[in-house]
Amino acid sequence: MTRSGKRLWARLGIAVGSLLLVPAVGALAVLPPPSVPAIDPHGPVNFLLVGIDPRGTHTKPLADTIMIAHIPSNRRGVYLFSLPRDLVVGIHAYPRSGSPAQRTKINAAMALGSRVGPDKYDVAQGFDLLSRTVGSVTGIRKFDAGAVLNFEGFRKLVSVLGGVTMVIDQDVVSEHLKPDGRPRDRRPGCQGHHKCLRPYVGVQKTYRKSRVPVRLRGWEALDYVRQRYGLPRVDYDRQRHQRxxxxxxxxQVARDVVADPAKLPAVIGALGDSLTFIGGAHGALAWAGAVRDLRLSTPVSVTLPGRALFDDGRYLGEQLDPGAREFFAAVNGDRVSRYVTDHPSMVD
Incomplete structure (x- = not known):
């Protein structure tokens, strides 16, 4: 394989990683397999996808989206589930960043682990502490691979594809944007800082419930899946929309690239530096080939049961219900298919 071909496969591996290394592998059919040692995963496989805001290396990255893809050992299905970003958990001490043990919201784990110097932060290092924290919650001892993608990368990918088609399953009103996509105005006392909980005023972009799929532009898709205020289940509805x-x-990536292979470089390039791929002992090339060979089906989206945690009326964060622990036990016991069959209300 030529050097340019290997670079393309590396970028493709990263792109696949950004889509949980699972369902977009149909796009790989348009290219020859990479000339790297093959991965033959045994037993269940778990991937971790983290979404962050594009804040730069000088700002602590917060994990606004924490999503897991679980593949049973029989390879019959892919199960997607999310942890609330405000889930209150214990985070272990992390000597590499100088972070002490503490109990706080799980989205802080990446920020706490990412410090590499004064006002300098590394996403991959933060991912390490976050993955350990997620493992403590779920019982998943180690993730086989993962990816950190900032929301701008999602927006660019959708834009390159010419939009994304998805069902709007409930009315959603944007907290952040006007109907034309411009940012909403801020209240006079909330200018120039982020101390206000809900600082915006004025007209809002609205996404109406529709039984038929709706075509969303890049900025619309990103805005839609970031909303939680006003939704019946708040962050749990947002998690479902992100999945x-x-x-x-x-x-869509799979269909578009198979139909028009010339789109592949643009699809991969859209992610650019927006994504960090973490492949464990193997690189993106090896994982791209491994996922290609799995020939997996469309993911099943699972919503974990949970609720808000309050102290004398003050919101502290989120807590998961006992049903979530039972689900985690099924994941780690390699019997998740049977569990969701017996608990259909958890399937979106």
Missing amino acids: QLVKALAG
């Missing part, structure tokens, strides 16, 4: 977007994007 829906990942599924829709994955399928």
Whole structure:
């Protein structure tokens, strides 16, 4: 394989990683397999996808989206589930960043682990502490691979594809944007800082419930899946919408690239530096080939049961219900298919 071909496969491996290394592998059919040692995963396989805001290396990265893809050992299906970003958990001490043990919201784990110097932060190092924290919650001892993608990367990917088609399953009103996509105005006392909980005023972009799929532009798709205020289940509804977007994007990437292979460089290039791939002992090339060979089906989206945690009326974060622990036990016991069959209400 030529050097340019290997670079393309490396970028493709990263792109696949951004889509949870699972359902977009149909796009790989248009290229020959990479000339790297093959991975033959045994037993269940788990991937971790983290979404962050594009804040730069000088700002602590917060994990606004924490999503897991679980593949059973029989390879019959892919199960997507999310952890609330405000889930209150214990985070272990992390000597590499100088972070002490503490109990706080799980989205802080990446920020706490990412410090590499004064006002300098490394996403991959933060991912390490976050993955350990997620493992403590779920019982998943180690993730086989993962990816950190900032939301701008999702927006660019959707834009390169010419939009994404997905069902709007409930009315959603944007907290952040006007109907034309411009940022909403800020209240006079909330200018120039982020201390206000809900600083915006004025007209809002609205996404109406529709039984038929709706075509969303890049900025619309990103805005839609970031909303939680005003939704009946708040962050749990947002998590579901984010999983829906990942599924829709994955399928669309596969279909579009197979139909028109010339789109592949643009699709890969859209992610640019927006994504960091973490492949464990193997690189992106090896994982791209491994996922290609799995020939997996469309993911099943699972919503974990949970609720808000309050102290004398003050919001502290989120906590998961006992049903979530039972689900985690099924994941780690390699019997998740049977569990969701017995608990259909958890399937979106």
